[in-house]
Amino acid sequence: MIPASFDYEVAESAEHAVSLLAEHGDEAKLLAGGHSLIPMMRFRLATPTVLVDVGRLDDLRYINSDNGTVSIGALTRHSELEHSALLAESAPLLASVAALVGDPSVRHRGTLGGTLAHADPASDLPAAVLALGGTIVARGPGGDREIAATDFFAGYFESALADDEMIVEVRVAASAGGWNYQKFNRRAQDWAIVGVAVAEEGAGVSLVNMGSTPVRASAVEAAVAAGASAADAAAVAAEGLQPPSDLNADADYRRHLARVFTERALKAAGVA
Amino acid sequence: MTMTDDPATHMGSHRLRREDPALLTGEAQFIDDMSLHGEIWVGIVRSTEAHATILGVDGSAALEIDGVTEVLSGADLAPLWGEGALPCAWPVTDDMRNPAHLPVATSIAKYVGDAVAVVLADSRYAAADGAAAVSVDYDPLPAVVDIEAAVAEGAPLVHEDLGTNESYTWPLIPDPDAVDEAFANAAVVVGERYVQQRLIPAPMEPRGVIAAPGVANGELTLYSATQIPHILKVMTAVTLGIPEHKIRVVAPSVGGGFGCKLNVYAEEILCCALAMDRGVPVRWTESRSEAATATIQGRGQVQHIELAADANGKVQAVRVKLLADMGAYLQLVTPGVPLLGGFLYHGCYDIAHYSFECTSVFTNKTPTDAYRGAGRPEATYAIERAMDSLAVAVGVTPEEIRSRNFIAADAFPYESCAGLIFDSGDYQAVLDKAVEMADLQSVRAEQARRRADGSNRQIGVGFSSYVEMCGLAPSRVLASLNYGAGGWEAATVRVLPTAKVQVITGSTPHGQGHETSWSMIVADKLGIDPDDIEVLHSDTAISPTGLDTYGSRSLSVGGTAVFMATDKVLDKARLIAAHQLEANEDDLEYVDGAFQVKGTPTAAVPFAAIAFAAFTAHDLPDGMEPNLEAHVTYDPPNFTFPNGTHIAVVEVDTDTGNVDIVDYVAVDDCGNQVNPMIVEGQVHGGVLQGAAQALYEDAVYNEDGQIVTVNLGDYLVPSAAEAPIYRVASHVTPSPTNPMGVKGIGEAGTIAATPAVINAVVDALRPTGVTDVTMPASPQTVWRAINEAQGGAS
Numbered sequence A: 001m002i003p004a005s006f007d008y009e010v011a012e013s014a015e016h017a018v019s020l021l022a023e024h025g026d027e028a029k030l031l032a033g034g035h036s037l038i039p040m041m042r043f044r045l046a047t048p049t050v051l052v053d054v055g056r057l058d059d060l061r062y063i064n065s066d067n068g069t070v071s072i073g074a075l076t077r078h079s080e081l082e083h084s085a086l087l088a089e090s091a092p093l094l095a096s097v098a099a100l101v102g103d104p105s106v107r108h109r110g111t112l113g114g115t116l117a118h119a120d121p122a123s124d125l126p127a128a129v130l131a132l133g134g135t136i137v138a139r140g141p142g143g144d145r146e147i148a149a150t151d152f153f154a155g156y157f158e159s160a161l162a163d164d165e166m167i168v169e170v171r172v173a174a175s176a177g178g179w180n181y182q183k184f185n186r187r188a189q190d191w192a193i194v195g196v197a198v199a200e201e202g203a204g205v206s207l208v209n210m211g212s213t214p215v216r217a218s219a220v221e222a223a224v225a226a227g228a229s230a231a232d233a234a235a236v237a238a239e240g241l242q243p244p245s246d247l248n249a250d251a252d253y254r255r256h257l258a259r260v261f262t263e264r265a266l267k268a269a270g271v272a
Numbered sequence B: 001m002t003m004t005d006d007p008a009t010h011m012g013s014h015r016l017r018r019e020d021p022a023l024l025t026g027e028a029q030f031i032d033d034m035s036l037h038g039e040i041w042v043g044i045v046r047s048t049e050a051h052a053t054i055l056g057v058d059g060s061a062a063l064e065i066d067g068v069t070e071v072l073s074g075a076d077l078a079p080l081w082g083e084g085a086l087p088c089a090w091p092v093t094d095d096m097r098n099p100a101h102l103p104v105a106t107s108i109a110k111y112v113g114d115a116v117a118v119v120l121a122d123s124r125y126a127a128a129d130g131a132a133a134v135s136v137d138y139d140p141l142p143a144v145v146d147i148e149a150a151v152a153e154g155a156p157l158v159h160e161d162l163g164t165n166e167s168y169t170w171p172l173i174p175d176p177d178a179v180d181e182a183f184a185n186a187a188v189v190v191g192e193r194y195v196q197q198r199l200i201p202a203p204m205e206p207r208g209v210i211a212a213p214g215v216a217n218g219e220l221t222l223y224s225a226t227q228i229p230h231i232l233k234v235m236t237a238v239t240l241g242i243p244e245h246k247i248r249v250v251a252p253s254v255g256g257g258f259g260c261k262l263n264v265y266a267e268e269i270l271c272c273a274l275a276m277d278r279g280v281p282v283r284w285t286e287s288r289s290e291a292a293t294a295t296i297q298g299r300g301q302v303q304h305i306e307l308a309a310d311a312n313g314k315v316q317a318v319r320v321k322l323l324a325d326m327g328a329y330l331q332l333v334t335p336g337v338p339l340l341g342g343f344l345y346h347g348c349y350d351i352a353h354y355s356f357e358c359t360s361v362f363t364n365k366t367p368t369d370a371y372r373g374a375g376r377p378e379a380t381y382a383i384e385r386a387m388d389s390l391a392v393a394v395g396v397t398p399e400e401i402r403s404r405n406f407i408a409a410d411a412f413p414y415e416s417c418a419g420l421i422f423d424s425g426d427y428q429a430v431l432d433k434a435v436e437m438a439d440l441q442s443v444r445a446e447q448a449r450r451r452a453d454g455s456n457r458q459i460g461v462g463f464s465s466y467v468e469m470c471g472l473a474p475s476r477v478l479a480s481l482n483y484g485a486g487g488w489e490a491a492t493v494r495v496l497p498t499a500k501v502q503v504i505t506g507s508t509p510h511g512q513g514h515e516t517s518w519s520m521i522v523a524d525k526l527g528i529d530p531d532d533i534e535v536l537h538s539d540t541a542i543s544p545t546g547l548d549t550y551g552s553r554s555l556s557v558g559g560t561a562v563f564m565a566t567d568k569v570l571d572k573a574r575l576i577a578a579h580q581l582e583a584n585e586d587d588l589e590y591v592d593g594a595f596q597v598k599g600t601p602t603a604a605v606p607f608a609a610i611a612f613a614a615f616t617a618h619d620l621p622d623g624m625e626p627n628l629e630a631h632v633t634y635d636p637p638n639f640t641f642p643n644g645t646h647i648a649v650v651e652v653d654t655d656t657g658n659v660d661i662v663d664y665v666a667v668d669d670c671g672n673q674v675n676p677m678i679v680e681g682q683v684h685g686g687v688l689q690g691a692a693q694a695l696y697e698d699a700v701y702n703e704d705g706q707i708v709t710v711n712l713g714d715y716l717v718p719s720a721a722e723a724p725i726y727r728v729a730s731h732v733t734p735s736p737t738n739p740m741g742v743k744g745i746g747e748a749g750t751i752a753a754t755p756a757v758i759n760a761v762v763d764a765l766r767p768t769g770v771t772d773v774t775m776p777a778s779p780q781t782v783w784r785a786i787n788e789a790q791g792g793a794s
């Protein structure tokens, strides 16, 4: 398939990118790794008339850890998360989730900012950031603002970002407790049919592809907090959720999978 | 003849493929890499309806787009082809119904993807934009989607004028009474129904066409990503009435085909017709989504198979009734595909009585046609699944039921109940080797342990013993099946003045490695280096005679032609050498690339000297023509019959239904091997393609005939990450049919793997009460099968 025609601008800095967004309004889109946007354009599900390429902003590619907070630049590639020794120590859930995104070529192009902004409920890293209770730093014409991950995902492929805002950084608390990620798919390169991220021994649990956004499994978190076993906590994993139906799984099967993988993830994260 | 790892010979060695450097560096030229001066692009407007009357085509919005020059409806284009419709070369019965199939529909669209209008533009982008902007007014008609529903009373009709959805019925029942009697007397009868889902071939390179006219002389060069340039040339001439000698067809590098490029497509005829009409090159490149419906699909059958056996599980008769989905039209060999399986439903078993009947059915879907294995994977699936059911009914292991029924090693040549003469084989030895490699005892011990524990990771072992008919095909046999061409293959071996060699082959590689293999064959015979041999192909101006590549025929038919042409060259060279040595030709032997009087290496004439002498013609035997070149057309006396046993070991997660192939053993007998590395590659790819049908791939249509799986996100072609670790071995029984003793390996893996994997899944689920799973055995499908078998929620 062939995308519709568009203009292309290279951003020199995050500020420049934001000003270009402000200039072109909702006709413009940021281009980071391009591994979600370009496929959408090829299917003509997205037809931006201006692409603002932020993929060369190397100063937004970093992973730092300071005073119990891990800060990650928005243009950091999935493969950099996957292979970061610092992350393996301070937020191992993120590193291990990154390693399960797509295939190596996807991981070398896709960025953390891009996958969060794209807000695909089937994506892996958004759920991990959610389970970790992370914060998203957005830059707009008026400066930076912090958005809690729990407030960030607004709907199906919709985030709390304004049209002229760009994610510049993602912050998570350095974690120590047991964690695990379960990703269920049919081919290694595919999105999750269902995924479950567990952080801090069940204090943070989130689900992939179980609704219109990545979702916090609050019922599971509450059950764990109240001392329930992994099996009992997992039994409420799909409570209140309206998962999608597609070729791989209908809603009922998805609910079943959410329970199975929540139990497995909780156990692997150290919940008895 | 022996083929060994002896470094002095090339045949039998793991020689690296000479094709790969150009492919890996991007130097190889595919259709879409080419461009011709003055070319125009075609964009095709495809039906979004499965079945609808075309009320009107409005191109006004498209014509506003920069670069779009014309919008043409089917009616506008009709004069370009006149009476000429897309060809079907295989009218399997005299009364077969074959509706006229125009390259672009004029009044009724018959499937989603059917071409209904054409946009001409100055770029591919403009052509795509233009095609998207054309609006077509449809009046929907009821769609025929399911083949069983299609033959039910009162079903809507795909082709109203035919009065039925049936194209033909083809029976192969040598002795009906004997079959009935066998069933009447059987101690055990097994009856099963299997569904072969439709598959999308999905080669790496979609199709592409450039038609370039030679205006001054009425010539036409057709570049196409095709497996069959030679057949395409004839068919283009016949369809469009262009004199055949004015047509040249070139297949540049072709990125795989799996049978789907064994066809004459609407876009080829369309581009040729437009090029001749407009006097400029006309081109089209298929998009991946377009390929889902514009290129033929594979499989699409509902199979009913019954086995009549005695109490020991010895099968006396097999009875098969098949419904085969043709799709909306008959493409080049659509109707013949089920017949290629129709001779093989008894598998590799010595079964006395045979009954096969195929009813082929039109539906409002993309036409089906040959897809890797073409009929034989379907047949193998049915018999191999049914043999496992029989094993359960009789209470023996799958390997035991097979052993009790195998054609014995000393029975070859063996005349099958379907009337074929099987060439050679030792099916029991092959199975024994596979069993040993699979370490069946420990696998079964682990299986028993997990069953006893009620583990949520159940293990299953699946067998598949197969035999296939390859080397298509003896021309007379094809005649008896009403096929519209022969099955021979041609080769020329041309020795150049400097003793370098050109091999011109009529078979048409699109990934198989002919250049490597053919050069090895010739190098060994001539005693020269394979690098001194060039293999030319896939251009009818260079290789004018040939019947192309499909049906695992290249080596056993095309390679044999090369082998024989090389012999002919050597015969002539021998005469020249005898002349120079003033010796009797019968006293000469050819050793290390030189003729010598037997046992006298001192007086030897090297090949290079003979080549040069043939070129100068200064001193040749009286009456001999100059130059050293030979042409052979080889018509095989019989098919070849590769066979093997594959064993899949799977682990099923009974909580989720997920299936993992944890071990895969393949033992194949493809006769002698020219290049075992290429053989292994064919097995690896073939097995994954077969496993893909078992576990992943499915061309899904909804009840309105809309296809749902139009991209590779939804149509699950597995990748290397899903591939099992293959353990591959061979057992060689040379085929007596051809001088190299080769059989063919291009389709074997695909034929064997599907039933091996499904048999393994069913074996794993046996404790849950599951006796069959539909393909593909996706996690959801398996999970539901378990729930249903256990009477629980589904």
Ligand SMILES: Cc1cc2nc3c(=O)[nH]c(=O)nc-3n(C[C@H](O)[C@H](O)[C@H](O)COP(=O)(O)OP(=O)(O)OC[C@H]3O[C@@H](n4cnc5c(N)ncnc54)[C@H](O)[C@@H]3O)c2cc1C
Residues within 6 Å of the ligand: A029, A030, A031, A032, A033, A034, A035, A036, A037, A038, A039, A054, A074, A075, A100, A101, A102, A103, A106, A109, A110, A111, A112, A113, A114, A115, A116, A117, A118, A122, A123, A124, A125, A161, A165, A166, A167, A168, A189, A190, A191, A192
């Ligand atoms: C074959 C394939 C398989 C994949 N498999 C998976 C998988 O298994 N799991 C998974 O989670 N993902 C998967 N992906 C998606 C991949 O992870 C994407 O790269 C990622 O989702 C988006 O990141 P990107 O940098 O490529 O964003 P882009 O595609 O460049 O952009 C995506 C969207 O985000 C916006 N955007 C980008 N950067 C920013 C920013 N800094 N601030 C604000 N908006 C921004 C863009 O404007 C656009 O709307 C796969 C992709 C492919 C092609």
